[in-house]
Amino acid sequence: MKLYQPGDTSRAICPHCGKLVSTTFAYRDVPFEDGSGVVKGILAAVCDECQNVIAIPAQSTPAIRRARDAAEISLEVSIPAPEVEILDAAAYRVDPSATTRFRKSLFAFYLQRLRHSEETAEMLRRDFEAWNAVKTEQRKRVSRGIRIPHRRLSFKISPKTDRDVQWLMETSGMNKTDTVRSVVMEIEKDLLGPNTPRELRHLQDIAAVVNA
The missing domain is CATH 3.10.20 (Ubiquitin-like (UB roll))
Incomplete structure (x- = not known):
């Protein structure tokens, strides 16, 4: 050089x-x-x-x-432990060798699919409210008095990604924690459902780069 x-x-x-x-x-x-x-x-x-x-x-x-x-900007929230496990299970489906670094890539990928559409943001809020109600009821039935812990989810994100998070928060009317959880909801629906996600190959390519 x-x-x-x-x-x-x-x-x-x-x-x-x-x-x-x-x-x-x-x-x-x-x-x-x-x-x-x-x-x-x-x-x-x-x-x-x-x-x-x-x-x-x-x-x-x-x-x-x-x-x-x-x-870079720190995005940090505390969410129920099962929802962190959703991220990890989704990452595993994309690439069984994926590390926790891939959590941020998954989050950013699905965030991009949700941004800049007021109609999508409003629908996301409604879907999240219904999903959260179901999850809360499931945990009440299953836990039988066992406390469900919360875990800290922390990413270092670019200013551009932070602006996308802020836009989604403002447009949907959700706070930061629920906005992050709503993206987790989308990941669960797409990657952990019975059907093969249409973006799976693309995500596998991203995982290969992140985990290189």
Whole structure:
């Protein structure tokens, strides 16, 4: 790997100027591509004509990764233990070798299917209320006075995923815990039902990447 120093020069295509330009390496604050944050003071190739950052050398990648990790948001709720087990059982159906890391991928995948449709969010709330009533009654009958523990479910999610969670909360009128539980409900219906889920192959591909 070539290590660049401030003041080193190179040439690259500038997307702003639309041509091959000379560049000079300098320290700059660089925003993430998705607009979720900024990594401060990394070495980058700067166009000599328009002064925009147009390339990032490999040596700056660790700083970008650290900045992105710091920008992640904690999603943490306490839910009934059987619902955490639903996530793990669903993950096992997708990939028997999946680790707990795959819980977040499952959650994010199903969240994407629910977002940005007010009609879907309203239907989700109604379905969750009915599902929760059934689960509560089942636990009362089966537990016979045995306490059902709650477990902490915690993910580090991107600002974009956090915005999707916030949108679903606001649109459905559910709090954060019930919003997460409603996604668990969708996972149970799709992955733990009697039929083979239509997205199973796609999820298996995701699991292979997550567990690589």
